[in-house]
Amino acid sequence: MRINLTGPLTGQTQVPGDKSMTHRAVIFSSLAAGRSTIEGALLGEDCMRTVDIFRQLGVTFDRTGTTLTVDSPGFAQFTEPSQVLYTGNSGTTTRLLAGLLSGLPFRTVLSGDASIGRRPMKRVIDPLKEMNAHISGSHDNTRTPLIIEPAALEGIHYVMPVASAQVKSAILLAGLHAETEVTITEKTASRNHTETMLPLYGVALETGETITLPARGIERIRPCDFKVPGDISSAAFLMVAALITPHSAVTIQGVGINKTRDGIIEVIRMMGGDIKVINQTAESEPVATIEVRYTPDLKPVTLDGALIARLIDEIPVIALLMTQAGGISIIRDAEELKVKETNRIDTVVNELNKLGFNLTATADGMEIRPGRRQMKTGVDSHGDHRIGMMLAVATLITGETEIAGLDSINVSFPGFMEQFKQLGVKE
Ligand SMILES: O=C(O)C1=C[C@@H](OP(=O)(O)O)[C@@H](O)[C@H](O)C1
Ligand SMILES: C=C(OP(=O)(O)O)C(=O)O
Secondary structure, rough: EHHHHEEEEEEEEEEOOOOOHHHHHHHHHHHHOEEEEOOOOOOOHHHHHHHHHHHHHHOOOEEEEEEEEEEEEEHHOOOOOOOOOOOOOOOOHHHHHHHOOOOOOOOOEEEEOHHHHHHOOHHHHHHHHHHHOEEEEEEHEEEEEEEEEEEOOOOOOEOOOOOHHHHHHHHHHHHOOOOOOOOEOOOOOOOOOHHHHHHHHHHOOOOOEOOOOOOOOHHHOOOOOOEEOOHHHHHHHHHHHHOOOOEEEEEEEEOOOOOOOOOHHHHHHHHOOOEEEEEEEEOOOOOEEEEEOOOOOOOOOOEEEHHHHHHHHHHHHHHHHHHOOOOOOOOOOOOOHHHHHOOHHHHHHHHHHHHOOOEEEEEEEEEEOOOOOOOOEEEEEEOOOHHHHHHHHHHHOOOOOEEOOHHHHHOOOOOOOOOOHHHHHHO
């Protein structure tokens, strides 16, 4: 598809609901017997895969606008599915449900698309087996499909070897069924929505550097009316677009600014970007209005350590932002990018270099230099939604560009193009 976005971006907008929180709201609402509602749900493809799986287990979902009404018979009445449970492109669906399904009294099989088939599953299979789960994966227990047989689960004391909210949440979801408590220690904090949301659905747990979930938490789960904040990972594309496009000034309302997710705000401030976070309120999680303006003189920065987990999904578009800084920026400690929908170190570097930018891949991240040669060829999202959206934003700088695989955007940000047009962007 040929894309040519031209700015400026001006005005007010809101972004669709947070992907991580929508997945979790669908899961917890489905476990609880009775009616729950999810207001502001993200209806992108990834979250719909989670919805469809619970439909197969006997849960009913009704949609009005972006509100989902969930009617569930409760986890104890789930019905055994007759099909493979298809997780599409969604790592979150695959890993979180691997944990949850391990405690159900029937066999399930989880499988996704080609990208999911390449993503590492040993990181969930290993701790789940330690909990006595009967789970196996293809390729010597490292990949999907995952086959899960009924088992009586036990607790675990787990020290996380990698900062991953999906692994942490898989263990907690299995732990809901376990006969003994679960404790998890994180060296580097990953997003904590599972911990913030479980108490709202009736399951108390202790949080901090070590998380403690009491035995058989699932018995306490109850329905909830949950409001999903706007997704900061989606807002990131609008923020970067405004920062790099002359005369832009954008206000994004209702964005979730959970401390484990707000790294991009910190980076924009470090770079000297014109950003204001105002009207902070606490709903299910902290929410704010974010105002961003074009900033011509951005400073180069180095990102590493604990900050990386707080902006992991934003790195593709942050790398684009860094191409506009007045010096060399460096991203380190970001090996996890290699196991996302694509190897996001390679796809970001290769695709932006095709557009004439100057990036170098390193073992655990990338170096980004200012300046741009003439663009040579079209580019490709490689089926990765965040790469597709980053490349679309890049056309604000490059002008008309052929981008393959833009339909991947629907995975996390349906209405992406319309949102840009609403802010005055011409296509
Ligand atoms: O738990 C979640 O909702 C997510 C956790 C992160 O993955 P990892 O757990 O693999 O870091 C993130 O990249 C993904 O988009 C959503
Ligand atoms: C990595 C992502 O999602 P998931 O792991 O759920 O596929 C993402 O949305 O950038």
